[in-house]
Amino acid sequence: MKKILKFILKVVVLIVLLAGGFIGYLTLTEYKPAPIETVEIEQNPTQQVATNQNLSFMTFNTGYAGLGEDEDFVMDGGQKGRPDSQDVVEAYLAGIEGLISAHEADFYLLQEVDLKARRSFNLNQVTHYQDLLPNYHSTFAYNFNAVFVPFPVSLTDYIGPVKSGIQTLGRFKVESSERHQFPGEFSWPLRVANLKRAMMVNTYTITGSTKQLVVVNLHMSAYDGDGSLRAQEMAYLKAFMEAQTALGNYVIIGGDFNQTFPTAVDVYPTKPGLYQAYPIESSFLPAGYQWGIDITEPTCRLLNQPYEPTSDLNQYYIIDGFIVSNNITVNNVSVIQDNFKYSDHNPVFMTVTLN
Numbered sequence: 432m433k434k435i436l437k438f439i440l441k442v443v444v445l446i447v448l449l450a451g452g453f454i455g456y457l458t459l460t461e462y463k464p465a466p467i468e469t470v471e472i473e474q475n476p477t478q479q480v481a482t483n484q485n486l487s488f489m490t491f492n493t494g495y496a497g498l499g500e501d502e503d504f505v506m507d508g509g510q511k512g513r514p515d516s517q518d519v520v521e522a523y524l525a526g527i528e529g530l531i532s533a534h535e536a537d538f539y540l541l542q543e544v545d546l547k548a549r550r551s552f553n554l555n556q557v558t559h560y561q562d563l564l565p566n567y568h569s570t571f572a573y574n575f576n577a578v579f580v581p582f583p584v585s586l587t588d589y590i591g592p593v594k595s596g597i598q599t600l601g602r603f604k605v606e607s608s609e610r611h612q613f614p615g616e617f618s619w620p621l622r623v624a625n626l627k628r629a630m631m632v633n634t635y636t637i638t639g640s641t642k643q644l645v646v647v648n649l650h651m652s653a654y655d656g657d658g659s660l661r662a663q664e665m666a667y668l669k670a671f672m673e674a675q676t677a678l679g680n681y682v683i684i685g686g687d688f689n690q691t692f693p694t695a696v697d698v699y700p701t702k703p704g705l706y707q708a709y710p711i712e713s714s715f716l717p718a719g720y721q722w723g724i725d726i727t728e729p730t731c732r733l734l735n736q737p738y739e740p741t742s743d744l745n746q747y748y749i750i751d752g753f754i755v756s757n758n759i760t761v762n763n764v765s766v767i768q769d770n771f772k773y774s775d776h777n778p779v780f781m782t783v784t785l786n
Contacts, residue, residue, distance in 0.1 A: 461623045462576040470608035470631060473561060473569040480603050480785070482639040485762070488781045489534055490685035490751055492542040492650070492731070494774035495551045495595060496524035502775070504734035505583045506654060507706060512588040517552035524556060526773035528563050534767060534780055538601040539564070540685045542650040546571070549591030557598055567600040572610035572631040574650050577624045597631050597686070599648045606643070608633045611671070613651070615663035628652050628664060630686075632671075637785065642679050644785070647671075649686040658709055661690060669717055675756070676719045681785055682756040685723075687731075687776065695726040695749035705746045706733055716754065721761065723753030723781050728766035731776045738771050751779050760784040 480486070497520055503509025514520050531539060541560065545551040561569045573596040580590035599608075613628040630649035637644055649668070652660040668684070675682045693713040701707040716722070729747035736744055755761055760783060767778040 458620065458623050460578045462573065462627055464573070464610065464612050464627060464629070466612050468572075468610045468612075470570045470572050470610050472605050472608055473571075474565065475568045476566060476602060476604055478603050480635050480637045480644050482637055483785060485782065485784050486538070487536040488538045488540065488683060488685055488753065488783070489531070489536040489767075489778050490540040490542075490648075490687075490753065490781075491527070491530070491778035492687040492751060492774060492776035493527050493544055493556070494523075494776060495543045495545040495548065496520050496527055496554070496556060496773070497551050498734060498775040499523040499526070499773045500738040500771055502734060503736050504775075507733050508735035512583045512585065512590055513550040517554070520551050520554060523773045524554065524559060528559065530767065530769060530773065530778060531560070531563060534778065536780065537603070538599065538646060539567075540646070540648040541598045541600070542574070542648070542687045544571070544596060544598045546594040546596065548593040548595055549589075550593065560598060560600060564600050567602055568605050569598065569600050570605065570608040570631060570633060571598045572596050572629055572648075573627065574629050575626045580624045582624075597629070597648045597650055599631060599633055599646065601633070601635075601646070603635050606634050606636050611667075613660075613664040614667055615652075615660040617660075626652075628660070630668070630684075637681070642681060644681045645675055645683070647682070647684040647686075649684065649688070651687065651689045653689040653708075661709055665711070665715060669715065672720055672754070672756075673717050676717065679758075680756070681759055682720075682754075683723075683759065683783070684754040685752070685779075685781075687751050689750055692722060692724050692726070692749055692752060694722070695724070698726055698749060699729060699747040702744075702746055705735065708748045708750050719757050721755050721757060723755045723761050723764045723783075724749070725752070725764045725766045725779060728768050728777065730766055730779060732771050734775050740770060751776055753779070753781050755783060758786050760786055
């Protein structure tokens with residue numbers, strides 16, 4: 432009996448040591464970006480934005496080509512941690528590229544684009560979109576950079592290494608591109624293998640104007656239980672907008688806010704027991720800005736089950752869209768309803784005119 436107890440004790444000690452060593456390794460290799468970092472610009476064109484120009488934008492959370500119609504996800508109440516095969520990811524990726532090609536825009540703001548990640552079978556999606564749009568510039572900033580994500584805990588179904596982020600592609604010459612790290616973080620040790628939420632700020636010269644066009648691509652926090660991360664991120668974004676107003680710049684902010692827009696709060700009420708997207712306060716926008724959103728269609732679905740359009744268990748959200756400065760006229764905003772075939776998000780398309 433004593434020998435059995437000693438053996439069990441040794442096993443427990445070994446497990447504790449291994450777990451401690453693993454957490455220590457993740458801590459030492461934790462991604463720690465600076466508050467603001469310069470982003471490399473790929474395949475930069477020479478064409479410049481003009482005054483009084485009409486421009487079009489698409490924002491699309493691509494779900495790393497791994498969250499299409501046949502998927503659920505354990506964090507949303509489903510069962511899976513990643514798609515079943517590389518073929519599945521390649522099919523979703525081809526569908527996403529088809530949507531981009533079918534809706535020609537001057538700017539594409541993409542979120543959850545994997546550079547290299549086990550969850551998407553290490554397909555470089557950044558270069559896929561660059562190759563799809565060879566006449567567009569491309570900028571990419573990390574939103575997730577972890578050497579290993581042990582969640583969900585399973586011998587075969589785990590996330591593993593992730594290099595992923597936000598990618599902006601556009602027809603015009605970028606003068607500068609920066610990654611802005613949002614303030615706030617999860618507590619240790621949860622933060623060491625978690626997302627580092629950020630926004631990417633691209634600036635463009637406007638011919639005939641002393642002002643600049645500023646295009647922001649963002650992907651804000653989800654699964655933030657007490658809302659403290661969201662509050663810090665939104666305060667940072669508001670201060671940024673106020674600074675741009677003082678400069679008189681033309682500003683377009685697009686992406687996945689992971690929060691319900693003020694006018695969409697009652698469109699898709701949260702069903703009992705399902706994930707709730709926090710509402711954005713109606714007073715959030717500073718003077719000089721307007722929403723560019725469409726509340727007639729959902730922009731996101733909960734991944735509690737594979738998508739079944741007629742199911743009563745579906746939970747929808749309106750969390751993707753734009754913020755636009757008042758020196759820009761919003762001509763049209765519409766959700767591209769694709770029934771979540773290739774991602775858990777639908778793209779949002781907007782046309783504007785620079786005044």
